[in-house]
Amino acid sequence: MEKVKDKDLQYVIGNLLRWGVWSSMAIALLGGAIYLYRHGQEIVNYPRFEEQDHDMLAILKDIFHGIAAGHGRSLIMLGIILLFATPVMRVVFSLIGFALEKDKLYVVITLIVLTIIFVSIQGGLG
Amino acid sequence: MTVLAFTIILFAGAYTAGLIGSLTGLGGGVVIIPLLSVFLGVDIHYAIGAALVSVIATSSGSAAAYVREGITNMRIGMFLEIATTLGAVFGALLATIAPTHVIAVLFGCILIFSAMNSLRKKALHVLNESSPLAYKLKLYGSYPTSTGIIQYGTKNVLGGFVMMVVAGILSGLLGIGSGALKVIAMDNIMRIPFKVSTTTSNFMMGVTAMASAVVYLQRGYIQPGICMPVVIGVLLGALTGARILIRSSPEKLKIFFAVIITLLALQMIYNGVTGKI
Numbered sequence: 549m550e551k552v553k554d555k556d557l558q559y560v561i562g563n564l565l566r567w568g569v570w571s572s573m574a575i576a577l578l579g580g581a582i583y584l585y586r587h588g589q590e591i592v593n594y595p596r597f598e599e600q601d602h603d604m605l606a607i608l609k610d611i612f613h614g615i616a617a618g619h620g621r622s623l624i625m626l627g628i629i630l631l632f633a634t635p636v637m638r639v640v641f642s643l644i645g646f647a648l649e650k651d652k653l654y655v656v657i658t659l660i661v662l663t664i665i666f667v668s669i670q671g672g673l674g
Numbered sequence: 675m676t677v678l679a680f681t682i683i684l685f686a687g688a689y690t691a692g693l694i695g696s697l698t699g700l701g702g703g704v705v706i707i708p709l710l711s712v713f714l715g716v717d718i719h720y721a722i723g724a725a726l727v728s729v730i731a732t733s734s735g736s737a738a739a740y741v742r743e744g745i746t747n748m749r750i751g752m753f754l755e756i757a758t759t760l761g762a763v764f765g766a767l768l769a770t771i772a773p774t775h776v777i778a779v780l781f782g783c784i785l786i787f788s789a790m791n792s793l794r795k796k797a798l799h800v801l802n803e804s805s806p807l808a809y810k811l812k813l814y815g816s817y818p819t820s821t822g823i824i825q826y827g828t829k830n831v832l833g834g835f836v837m838m839v840v841a842g843i844l845s846g847l848l849g850i851g852s853g854a855l856k857v858i859a860m861d862n863i864m865r866i867p868f869k870v871s872t873t874t875s876n877f878m879m880g881v882t883a884m885a886s887a888v889v890y891l892q893r894g895y896i897q898p899g900i901c902m903p904v905v906i907g908v909l910l911g912a913l914t915g916a917r918i919l920i921r922s923s924p925e926k927l928k929i930f931f932a933v934i935i936t937l938l939a940l941q942m943i944y945n946g947v948t949g950k951i
Contacts, residue, residue: 555744562742565880569735573906580681580902588678594717599770600894607891624898628727631905632887634734635880642752653812654749661755661881668763668885671892 557645561638568634572627579623586620604669636665677899683714685903692732692911697918698792698931699872701879702908703729703850704785708938711778712945716900718774722849723895726887728908729851733879735909736916740873747815750828750866751874754838758856758882761842766886769847770893778946781848785939788854789932801865805829808864817870826867834864846886851879 602610611629614622639661646654675683687709688702695702703725710721740746769777804814804827814827828834837859841852853875860871890896944950 554748557748558741558744558746561748562738565734565738565741569731569738569909573731573909576902577906579898580906583899583902584678584681588676588681590677592675592677592680594720594897594900598894600892602892602894604888604892621898624902625896628891628896628898628901628905631727631730631734632884632891635730635884638734639752639755639881642748651812654752657753657756661752661759664756664759664763665881665885665888668759668766669888671889 554645554649557642557649560645561641564638564641565634568630568637572630572634574627575630576624576627579620579625579627581620582618582623583620601671603671636662639665681899681903684710684900685907687714688728688904688907689911689914692728692908692913693915693918694911694931694935695908696732696912696915698789698928698935699853700788700792700931700935701729701851701853702732702912703883704788705935706904706908707781707849708785708935708942710900710904712938712941718777719769719895720897720900722769722777723887723890723897724901724904725849726883726890727896727901728905729845729849729883730880730887731905731909732912733851733876733883736912737873737877737880741877743818745817745869746873746877747813747817747866747870748877749811749815750813750860750870751877753811753813754835754859754874755878755881757835757838758842758845758878759885761839761844762846762882762886763889765843765846765848766889767846768843769886769890772847775946775949777848779943781850782939782941782943782946784844784848784850784852785942786936789935789939791854791858792928793932799865800824800867801827801829803827805831807831813864815870817867819869824867826870828864828866830863830865834859837863842882842885845879845882846889849886849890851876851883853879 611625643658691705692702695705710716711718808828816825841855845852856875860866
């Protein structure tokens, strides 16, 4: 029985990864097209790197405001955020899978991984 | 240079990096950073940010197929992800305080090591019995081959775990997948069969890179204008590379690229030492 469930989990996770990557790439490509259409003829100017410190909520807010204003760069960022979410969703799905298989050890291990990811999203260590 | 020209050059460079990365097994991240920072003069911090994002894309994209075929061991992957994500967060925090030229020199050294490692002959070994700890953690499994299903066990869990923390730190610090180190941890130390260790390492990269990429995002390392052509370019290049690999096993090509990458690495080390980066 466990074998069958492992197979199901593999199938779901395989598809999740594929869709996550392709949909985020499609959004980034669309954003890129808008960005190039609006700014393609400008001169490239990337200043020396300056350390910033934003929290995730502020970044998301900026992205949605930018998209509402029709900024291609914000749409690219949305694609990138979606790409970041793909492996996280994979871990969440594994958690559900291990829970369904009643594999307590791996439920705990998966929760540890999720906690580490959550702490890094919170920037709690920074 | 106009934004359009810059984007096209980045895209072409990233495509090449993805292609070389997948043909040599080095991964696109490792090739794109010297390309951006040495040839295109992009600040190494932005290059690392873009490389991390492309690592997430290529690893998730290629992992999808292996997971469905049942070659990837999701339990081994999940257990070792504790080590790699911990290391990755730590590495990303280190990157924000480490001086740029130190990063460049360290990167060059890892690049040379990875290039040499890609030429190593892969020994085929299958362990029948797991060590007691590996057995308790269920770090065993089976995978399908043309001659039937192969069962395998693992050993030396602690050694592999520690090596994975190191791989995670380097991944977060340098913006690479650290595929070479991950495979060494699983292949040489834990004795996981080669096919399983490469695909599982690939599977783990997405989450590892994401753990540090989030820190990079909050610090402003992720520039959409640079990331877009780089990520799409690397992904398409890697897909092309995978197609070529199915048809041929390019040993001579591997040696050729190992030499080129070593030269690139030496250039980076030189730039780092003389403070040009």
